[in-house]
Amino acid sequence: MAAAKRISDEPAYVLHSYDWSESSLILEVFCRRQGRVALVAKGAKKPSSNFRPVLLPLQPLLLTYSLAGDGAGDIHTLKGAEWVGGHVMPTGDALLSGLYLNELLLRLLARADAHTGLFDVYAGVVRVLASEHGDALEPVLRSFELLLLRDLGLLPTLDAETATLATLRPEGRYTLVAEGGLRMASQADRASLSGSQWRALQKALDEAASYTATLRACAPVSAELKPQLRAVLQYHCGSPVLRTRQLMMDLQSL
Known part of the structure; x- marks a missing residue:
């Protein structure tokens, strides 16, 4: 045998x-x-x-x-x-953030489908979570979310309107939605970025060292980017709401 x-x-x-x-x-x-x-x-x-x-x-x-x-x-x-060693277990908000990333990977990655570059990004993010990360936590999470969506083919190009393929106007405001990609923002939209900010994110994603570049590009726009990326990710994860995200919301309401 x-x-x-x-x-x-x-x-x-x-x-x-x-x-x-x-x-x-x-x-x-x-x-x-x-x-x-x-x-x-x-x-x-x-x-x-x-x-x-x-x-x-x-x-x-x-x-x-x-x-x-x-x-x-x-x-x-x-x-x-x-x-392998190298760092301790993250604690507090960093631990919850790491478990959130794990749940995203469980929901979105197919079995036996290699994502070598994404693995290396994830390893880098975990090292940050285990360190004295300070204000880096939110940009790190946003950059991972963007790179995850890109690797899975779920992120539209960020330098043009998805429906019309029109180049984004630098001063215009645009929002990322799950079913329609990037479109002009309306007063009803909770969050949006300027055309120049979206284009900076796309430029960062296109760089060879895309994790580092995307992290830098996310730093000034993390707060506005967060609800947009979370909505897109939840759409692709399907129901129910991510357990780690619900736990975070429950803790914030205490």
Whole structure:
């Protein structure tokens, strides 16, 4: 009988885990080369398990797992997990923000669809969340949302009106909507950006170092960008409302 094929030393992050049996877990992980993968971690709930202290969200890992059957199975078997180190677990608002990003990836990424560049961006964002991030938190989140939408083909070009393809006027006000892309803003719109601001975002996205450039471009417009991107993301995630977002709203109302 042929030995099961293995994926070894794969950079990954745990997005979510849930009980599979009294002693085991099912993990949803985001791998650099393999994309989103489901793994069973046998015995991971046992106090003596080597997996128990390692399989945490927002921590950089190297995973080894064997492919189910001919490799086409949905759930593979975890064989090894090593913490790479480098930063501590985010706390407070940064922790909630990281769990929000994890929920976006769970909702929007297809299984076994690699997004190497997005993985590297996510790893950079997690490092910021675990640091003394200060005022960088909101721009970091907005830049990740933009890059996620772009990678999935869900972001329209940001230097022209979507319906007419007309170039944005620098002084005009435009809003991003889920079903119509970029359009002229009306008085009913909660948030909008100027044409020059949208064009600056598109220019940043087009740069080779798009994460760094987009982060800089998002910094002055994060507050206006936030409700627009959140509405687009929620539209593509479908119902219900993202659990982490609902938790944030509930905490803000206390």
